[in-house]
Amino acid sequence: MKILTCPINGTRPISEFIYGGEYRAMPDPQVVSDEAWADYVFNRNGAPGIKLEWWCHASSTTWFIVERDTARDRVVRSFLFDEIRYQGGAK
Amino acid sequence: MPWRLLRFALSKKHPEPRMFAQPDKLKTSYDAVIIGGGGHGLAAAYYLARDHGMTNIAVLEKGYIGGGNTGRNTTIIRSNYLTPEGVKFYDASLDLWKDLSQDFDLNLFYSTRGHYTLAHTDAAMRTMRWRAEVNKHYGIDSEVVGPEEIRRASPQIDLSCGGHSPILGALYHAPGAVARHDAVAWGYGRGASMRGVEIHQQTQVMGIDVQGGKVCGVHTDKGYISTPKVLCAVAGSTPRITDMVGLRTPIYIHPLQAMVSEPMKPWLDPILVSGSLHIYVSQSARGELVMGASLDPYELHSTRSTLDFVEGLSAHMLDMFPFLSHVKVVRQWAGMADMTPDFAPIMGKTPVEGFYLDAGWGTWGFKATPISGKTMAYTLANDRNHELIEGFSLSRFARYALTGEKGAASVGH
């Protein structure tokens, strides 16, 4: 992957971006058990697959979501988080 | 061409014995199955056979032995870690390394060089002092040295690093060493095979049969095997295997790259590491500089290499050694590092009965090959975690009891 498309700033070289890890829905810290919270904090979906990820366009500090195949390093699409928020959170 | 080689080419018989036997077919059952024919899996097989009398074992390797991270690493061996758990564990490994060549009757080119972790900031100096004190407490040869000692050990170094990140001192670890990585896999493989362990290359595990919370067998692309015990030692493929038994782990996979220069006359005796410049470098017996940097910045399950890596690492190498500007880089490659949040491994028993994990070796597991083999063999044979690996259990995360090794393991090797 040499370029990535920021939904605001367009297609830019990958060196302008920071990886923020897989997007995962956060359980409510007020009600969740210690065990489930540890699972959220530490455990990851480590196997390869098509995942939703946080990326940041560093020079404009735009955070957005990228759907990417982590086995073949192919981007499916990138979009703003709003798309997930208005769906009531992705799984 | 040596005469002996020519004779082999002409004759139909090969008088030279193979390093290890090549069994033709999988049996229908084994006392234990080891997934992954890297250094860790083969070492576990070796100690199971040698120390615990378990020889009805199959090592399953989807490619060829040592073709994973074992054959891709920069081979730095040291024990000057930060946590008591880490220091004790890696030091026990160093003890095993010292007479491994004798043990195998195979030259591992184990070469003690001295290891300098350079500090370019006050904060780094503080961590070095902390590590030196923990190390000394456990009897490890480790001390903080100043720029003059570094210059004496490596006269070519530019101590100012181009003027922008001057070296203030270093943590010096005299026993720091390098070794020939493939030979380690072959040595353990041959030793295990001689004692009756079967090594099946080109055999991939596709699924694991778990019934009532217990391992019963393994599905491979060459058929089904029943077994009560499975050791998972697959480094960068760990999450794919743990998914097969429904275990969640914190392991995430990023590539780690390395490269070598053209061969030169020997000029670099010690191993040098700089966390700030993201470099570790040593000169191999062949004269090549073996160089590595930090982890690739995002998750990827592939061993592709990048130009960004060579450019970045070369630029930092030139900060330290400007005279290398005309030296060529001849090869680069990558491995898939199985990272953990606390930079300590994940070892031992798991909630699935009969499923043992030897993983989370990230960028630092080559040096641990002998001791993980030995402790995992103990754990498997006795169904009880060896005391040296108690701090590394998978359950530590659910207990929020991490083993914080980042200060010593992140770029440090």
Ligand SMILES: Cc1cc2nc3c(=O)[nH]c(=O)nc-3n(C[C@H](O)[C@H](O)[C@H](O)COP(=O)(O)OP(=O)(O)OC[C@H]3O[C@@H](n4cnc5c(N)ncnc54)[C@H](O)[C@@H]3O)c2cc1C
């Ligand atoms: C570039 C680089 C530099 C490094 N530098 C250092 C260093 O200087 N010092 C240090 O201590 N460590 C270093 N490391 C880390 C070290 O290399 C590893 O931690 C260590 O080699 C892991 O050994 P292993 O036997 O567990 O895994 P591997 O050698 O990766 O073996 C795992 C094997 O499992 C096989 N496998 C995977 N899935 C399956 C399946 N489904 N069925 C059958 N087989 C399977 C793979 O083919 C592979 O051969 C470095 C790593 C890299 C990538």
